[in-house]
Amino acid sequence: GLFAAVATGGIAVALALLVACGGQTDSDSSGWDDDAADDDTADDDHDYVEYVPLTDPEGRTIIARGANYMGMEFGWFHHEPEDFQRMASWGFNVVRLPIAWSYLEPEPGVWDESYLVDVVEPVVGYAHDAGLMVILDMHQWKWSPCCGGNGAPVWTCADIDGGDIEWIIQADLFWDHPEYLDHLVATWEMVAEFFSGDDRIWAYDLFNEPNAGFSSLPPMCENQLFRPLFVRLIEAIRKHHPEPYVIVEPSIVNSAGLPFVMDPLPYDRIIYSPHLYPGNIADGRTGYWFGKGMLESHIQMRVNEANERGMPLLIGETGIGSAADGAEAYVRDTTELFDEYLVSFTWWCYWRDDDGMGLLNRAGEEKDLFIKYLSRPYPKATAGVLRSFSFDVDKKVFTVEFENKPDLSPEVEIFIPADRHYPNGFVVECSDEEGTYSYSFDEDTQTLTVVCNPDEPGHRITVAPRSG
Known part of the structure; x- marks a missing residue:
């Protein structure tokens, strides 16, 4: 989802601080191994990244490259097999598919499996048939349909009129109701049971851009609220479907440059998946005003956070409006840096629009300023220790x-x-x-x-x- 709204309280303070300091991270916050320069395998001019790789069942290192395909979090946007075949032709090997809790549990304690049967499962099949690994993402954008977005069911919403920031208020109030967390755990368990043993599912993304309303600053929520929930969700999922990776995300404000402070989780095959939207580019209109140095500092921070916790890294979302100033330069610089840091990603997003973040225009033609950089050579699978690649x-x-x-x-x-x-x-x-x-x-x-x-x-x- 996109983090771009007028906000007050804790979220506004966080963003104001980031804008004031330019979103820069500490200059020592590098993703490089300082000892690698002494290794005789290292290049004279370049320290190699030491990282925890994504792996396939054969033990090979994989790089996952792909896109988000929005739609199912709003109910259904008529995905077709040809869409996934086109993504595969660009070299994508993974697709992130947002779904929504509100369709899975439209009334308290009433789970609607038809959403999985009639909507989600056929799309999973299209992706698999095209050779794409599938990430199922429990999405929220502006928290809930009660706020004009998607995610949490309307029955979890308080009866208030919060205006433009209602989605923040509703998210804030949600955490006062532990029974709602019980329902979310049960919903994820239903999804995992439905897909139990299905090797088409590569990963489950627990909670898109976790939001605690006015308590969304990472020291206020990541260990206090999100981590206990994630432990419950991982246990519920792996009771029925232990094979896929599980993806955890940091607080929603992380995408603007705040650090990830969550303590490590006691499980294997957990992916750390922050979103990359420096300089407020998530609104689809803001241009690439901040330059490659700031962009690299954001990526270095995320690489470090993954390394410190022994987790593979996948940037779950990044993107920029195609009509925004410097859009092509942003795509060029981002893909170069992703190669340099051995980063896997799913771009936002596979969609059709003329000026927004869609990879296609409204006529269904690919936007060249995106695809000529996103469709690039990369090592899909390496039977060995991957050290570097570039294009x-x-x-x-x-x-x-x-x-x-x-x-x-x-x-x-x-x-x-x-x-x-x-x-x-x-x-x-x-x-x-x-x-x-x-x-x-x-x-x-x-x-x-x-x-x-x-x-x-x-x-x-x-x-x-x-x-x-």
């Missing part, structure tokens, strides 16, 4: 480096959008001795597979345009 969008040169990992034969699968970036073909080079490595390219999936020499401890692969 020079001007020279069309992609490079990936990885090291051997015990019990895995060194191999990497790279998405290569050949028609988009290499119309005259491409050449592949590897640091392994010639004749000791091999590669193949699947045109249907646009996947380059490079099998490396297990006798070499590390490997550097370069893809560049074919001359002439």
Whole structure:
């Protein structure tokens, strides 16, 4: 969801402070390992990121790249199989699907499974058939339909007229009712039981942009309110469906630059998924006024927060209005930094509009200023320890480096959008001795597979345009 509203109280104080200080984080808040420079595997000019990777069942490191596809949190926006096939053609391998509690429990204690059967499950099938991993996200935007948004059922709302900030007041009052938390836990348990054993679900996102109203400053809510709820939700989900990742998010104000202070959770396969909207760009109109330095400081903070807790990182949302000043530069800089920091993400969002955050225009055509950067080479799966990757969008040169990992034969699968970036073909080079490595390219999936020499401890692969 988008955090862009006129607010008062704690949320307004937090945003005012961020604007006043430019959203900058401490200059030492880096995502780099300071000791990596002493490692003989490290590049002379670059310290490698030490991070907890996302992995697949084979133990390979995966990079998840994709988009949010909004609609089901509002009931239904007529998703079609072709939408997911198009995302896959861009190289996306994951889709985040917002759903809403209000449709699952429209009346207290009355759960409507038809929403899962008739709406959610078919869309999960479309995504899976296109080769996309699925994140089911329990969404809220402006808290509830009673506030003109989506999320919590209307029956949880107080009978008030809060005007433009009613969504903040309703969220604030919600936490005074522990029985509402019981209902949310039961709702998630129903969802997990419905999809029990279904390997199409890659992850469950517990609570989009958790909101505690005027108590949303992280030291006021993340350990006091959100963490106890998350523990209950994880237990309820994994009782029925233990295999998928579970995604936890920080407080809603985190996306503007505040830190994540929640204590570590005592579970494995938990993803940390903050949202990235520096400088209030979530409103879809504000431009890229703050520059790459501030953008990088936000990303560094999130990398650090994940590393400190031993959690993989996935940026659950970021985006900018296509008509906003500097929109193309924002996409270019963000994707470069995501590569540099080995970041997985789901962009906001796959939708159709002319001037907003949609990746398509109203005619259903892709917006080039987004897709030419989002559809880029990246290592989808690495049988080894991924160290770095980058793509020079001007020279069309992609490079990936990885090291051997015990019990895995060194191999990497790279998405290569050949028609988009290499119309005259491409050449592949590897640091392994010639004749000791091999590669193949699947045109249907646009996947380059490079099998490396297990006798070499590390490997550097370069893809560049074919001359002439």
